[in-house]
Amino acid sequence: MWILFALGSAFFAGLTAVLAKCGIEHTNSHLATALRTIVVLVFSWIMVGIVGSFSSISTITHKTFLFLILSGISTGASWLCYFKALQLGNINKVTAVDKTSVVLTIILSFLFFKESVTVYKIIGIIILTTGTYLMVEKKEDNKQTNNAWLLYAVLSVIFASLTTILGKIGITNIESNLGTAIRTSVVLIMSWIVVLVTHSQMNMKSIPKKEYLFIVLSGFATGGSWLCFYHALQSGPASLVTPIDKLSILFTVLFSYLIFHEKLSKKSLLGLILIVSGTLVMLL
Numbered sequence: 001m002w003i004l005f006a007l008g009s010a011f012f013a014g015l016t017a018v019l020a021k022c023g024i025e026h027t028n029s030h031l032a033t034a035l036r037t038i039v040v041l042v043f044s045w046i047m048v049g050i051v052g053s054f055s056s057i058s059t060i061t062h063k064t065f066l067f068l069i070l071s072g073i074s075t076g077a078s079w080l081c082y083f084k085a086l087q088l089g090n091i092n093k094v095t096a097v098d099k100t101s102v103v104l105t106i107i108l109s110f111l112f113f114k115e116s117v118t119v120y121k122i123i124g125i126i127i128l129t130t131g132t133y134l135m136v137e138k139k140e141d142n143k144q145t146n147n148a149w150l151l152y153a154v155l156s157v158i159f160a161s162l163t164t165i166l167g168k169i170g171i172t173n174i175e176s177n178l179g180t181a182i183r184t185s186v187v188l189i190m191s192w193i194v195v196l197v198t199h200s201q202m203n204m205k206s207i208p209k210k211e212y213l214f215i216v217l218s219g220f221a222t223g224g225s226w227l228c229f230y231h232a233l234q235s236g237p238a239s240l241v242t243p244i245d246k247l248s249i250l251f252t253v254l255f256s257y258l259i260f261h262e263k264l265s266k267k268s269l270l271g272l273i274l275i276v277s278g279t280l281v282m283l284l
Helices: 002-023 029-051 054-059 062-088 091-098 101-113 119-136 148-170 176-197 200-206 209-235 238-245 248-260 266-281
Strands: none
Touching (some): 002 029, 002 062, 002 209, 002 238, 002 248, 029 062, 029 176, 029 200, 054 176, 062 091, 062 148, 091 119, 091 148, 091 248, 091 266, 101 119, 101 148, 101 238, 119 266, 148 209, 176 200, 176 209, 248 266
16 A cells, blocks of 8 residues: 555655746745745645544654654755755756655665665666766756756755655654644744745745745645655655655656656656666665
8 A cells, every 4th residue: 555655645746846846937946945835734734634643742752753853854955955956957857866865765774774775776776876867967069057956956865865764763653644744844944944044035925926826736736745655654665665756757757848848858768767767676
């Protein structure tokens, strides 16, 4: 059953990237992240009410709370970096870099949870990394020299990997929806602190109504992805749940082609095939 939730997480994650890209065309990425987090927070606590896990809040240990808070901080940092990268770069390249977080997650899962690193996982990591390089490598005729998006994308990968590990520790003895809601509360506080520090709230009145809509929709998609991901993580191994979740790149490429008309070169298409192949190999 955890495999189905992991696939659901991949679908919603792929949709999130495209909806978010639509919502930050003329909107500050930090402000957009903070606004969409409100939607995710409401969505998360509604799910807590639906499954009836409010009563278990009092049973959460101090250790679990600590790791949920740390996971929330890491998630907030990952989001802020990821959506800044989306705003600056090509959506297909940004999501390709994002998928490499699975490599760091596998390493950390081995160190913290003693999850096995098989030959298949090693081969998969090599294939996935090669595919990412092919998708990210600039075309020779590309005049765009600003690689700031890559820095933000790499930082997002690091924080995303830490999020998975900290979340795995934090939800061991807690209902997954409640854990997600608590983490989201931390993300909301963190994202609005960044907004206030950078004075991004001054731009709220100038956000186009269309982008407000996409920001809200991306929030719902994120909420769906999170709930599916952490439900899968609670019953499945992190080293397998994360690779399946990273298949979201297939949905992202499809949606970005339909909406932004971003086409893949032959080299990028080969890279995409390698990323998917490497991910599938790691599941063996």
